[in-house]
Structure formats: C-alpha cells, structure tokens
Amino acid sequence: MRRPRALLGVAAAAALAVAGTPSNAAAPSRADAAGEPMFGATRPAGARHLTPEQRQERRFLQDAAASLRxxxxxxxxxLKKSKDPLVRELASxxxxxxxxxAGDLRWLLHVREMAxxxxxxxxxxxLKxxxxxGARRFDRLYLEAVGLRSRSAAIADAERMATAAPDPAVRAWARSVLPALRDQFAMAERDATATRRFSRGSSPHAASRTRTVDISTAPGSR
Known part of the structure; x- marks a missing residue:
C-alpha cells in the first residue's frame, strides 16, 4: 500500500516542478542597468508581420503574465495555509x-491586442x-515551485529580455522587475535551507516523507 502513495507524491512534485518553469526559460545573464522610460515606443497593435524578436517578446509577456498570476x-x-513566518514573508x-x-504588464499586453x-x-x-x-508539506512544495523554480525562470527571462526585446518599454519593464525577483529568490533559498535543516532534525519517518515529495529530485525537474 505504500508504493502508490510514494508514486503520487512524486507525480505531484513533478507537476509543481513543471509549473514553476516557463517553456522559454534560459540561463541567466546580467542585464544592462541603463534606464529607459517605462512607456516608450511600442509596436503597432495590429502589426501583421512580426520579426522573430517580436514574437519572442510577445511570448515573454505571455509567460510573464502567467507566471505572475x-x-x-x-x-x-x-497566507491561508502556512504558519511559517518565513514562508508568509515571501508570499507577502x-x-x-x-x-x-501587474498594471504595467497588462498595458504591454493591451497595446499588442493580447489578452x-x-x-x-x-x-x-x-495549485491543486x-x-x-498539509501545512508542513505545503511549505516545502511552495518554496520549491514558487520561490525557487518560478523565480529562477522569471529572472532568466527578464535578464534576457532586458537587453533583447525590440520595444524599449518591454526592456524597461523587464529591468524594473529584476530587483524584486532576485530578492524573492534569495528569500526562498534562505527559507528552503531552514526548512531542510528542520526536516533533518525530524523523525526518520518524516525524513522519508520529505524525500517522496522533494521537487528537486522529481522526474522531469531538471
């Protein structure tokens, strides 16, 4: 009877790992810090012919909006389920x-006639x-899927588009979100380290349960 439970835990962890990583994520690179106006030039909303760079820009905006939501x-x-003050701090x-x-991102979508x-x-x-x-398992899964994987992928995408996006408004938005994303990733690393340290001090049964839902070792997570 224990094997199905373990398999379900691995399957759930794999779903969280996939959810935290957009399909176009790439390795991070340092973005240019030069400032540009947030609402600079934009491409005509009804442009019929898009360059590969413009298509990549639109995909970035779609992925960013889905990741943000x-x-x-x-x-x-x-905030409803966790009692861990570190997890609640990250969520806030x-x-x-x-x-x-979100408002600026909706505007960038709107001018391209993108919902x-x-x-x-x-x-x-x-999310399901x-x-x-449960509360303790939630903390581990949330930190892995949202704090680490989702933030890491968002940082990589924003760093790339901060220099590669054709529209200066998109480049400016990408640069504007990077400081907070990096702070959130650092918070998640700190919180995940504290959670793992707590788990190592738990009973052997608790440690075994932790391994069955560890997102970092789930199939398809790398």
Missing amino acids: FASDASKLA AILREHESR PPMLADAQVKA VLNRA
Missing part, C-alpha cells in the same frame, strides 16, 4: 510585487496540489 495565486494560498513580498507590476493568458495546465495542477497539501 501563478505565483500570486500560490502566495494567497500560502510576491503579492506586493504583483500589485505594483492576459490562462494558466498552463501544469500551473493549474500545481498546493491546495490539498
């Missing part, structure tokens, strides 16, 4: 950033897993 929804769950920081940046995207199937499944998880 996923992290926001997961963080609202964290993510929600503050969502409130301050805010729906969550990917993997993100929807990940988080919603069903």
Whole structure:
C-alpha cells in the first residue's frame, strides 16, 4: 500500500516542478542597468508581420503574465495555509510585487491586442496540489515551485529580455522587475535551507516523507 502513495507524491512534485518553469526559460545573464522610460515606443497593435524578436517578446509577456498570476495565486494560498513566518514573508513580498507590476504588464499586453493568458495546465495542477497539501508539506512544495523554480525562470527571462526585446518599454519593464525577483529568490533559498535543516532534525519517518515529495529530485525537474 505504500508504493502508490510514494508514486503520487512524486507525480505531484513533478507537476509543481513543471509549473514553476516557463517553456522559454534560459540561463541567466546580467542585464544592462541603463534606464529607459517605462512607456516608450511600442509596436503597432495590429502589426501583421512580426520579426522573430517580436514574437519572442510577445511570448515573454505571455509567460510573464502567467507566471505572475501563478505565483500570486500560490502566495494567497500560502497566507491561508502556512504558519511559517518565513514562508508568509515571501508570499507577502510576491503579492506586493504583483500589485505594483501587474498594471504595467497588462498595458504591454493591451497595446499588442493580447489578452492576459490562462494558466498552463501544469500551473493549474500545481495549485491543486498546493491546495490539498498539509501545512508542513505545503511549505516545502511552495518554496520549491514558487520561490525557487518560478523565480529562477522569471529572472532568466527578464535578464534576457532586458537587453533583447525590440520595444524599449518591454526592456524597461523587464529591468524594473529584476530587483524584486532576485530578492524573492534569495528569500526562498534562505527559507528552503531552514526548512531542510528542520526536516533533518525530524523523525526518520518524516525524513522519508520529505524525500517522496522533494521537487528537486522529481522526474522531469531538471
């Protein structure tokens, strides 16, 4: 009877790992810090012919909007379910950033006649897993999926588009979100380290349960 439970734990962890990483994520590179106006030139909304760079820019905006919504929804769950002050601090920081940046992102989508995207199937499944998880298990999964994987992928995308996006307004938005994303990733690393240290001090049974849902070792997480 224990094997199905372990397999379910691995499957849930894999769903969270996939949800935390957009399909176009790439290795981080240091973005240019030069300032540009947030609402600079934009491409005509009805442009019929898009260059590969413009298509990449639009994909970045779609992924950023979905990632922002996923992290926001997961963080609202964290404030409801988690009792860990470090997890709650991270969730509050993510929600503050969502409130301050979402309007500009919606505008960048709007001028391209792009609707805010729906969550990917993997993100929807990940939210369901988080919603069903108990408080302690929730903390581990949230930190891995949202704090580490989602933030890492968002940093990589923003660093790349801060210099590569054709539209200066998109480059400016990408640069504007990087400081908060880096802060959130650093917070998640600190919190995950504290959580692992706590788990090592738990009973052998608790440590075994931790391994079955460890996102970093789940199939497809690398």
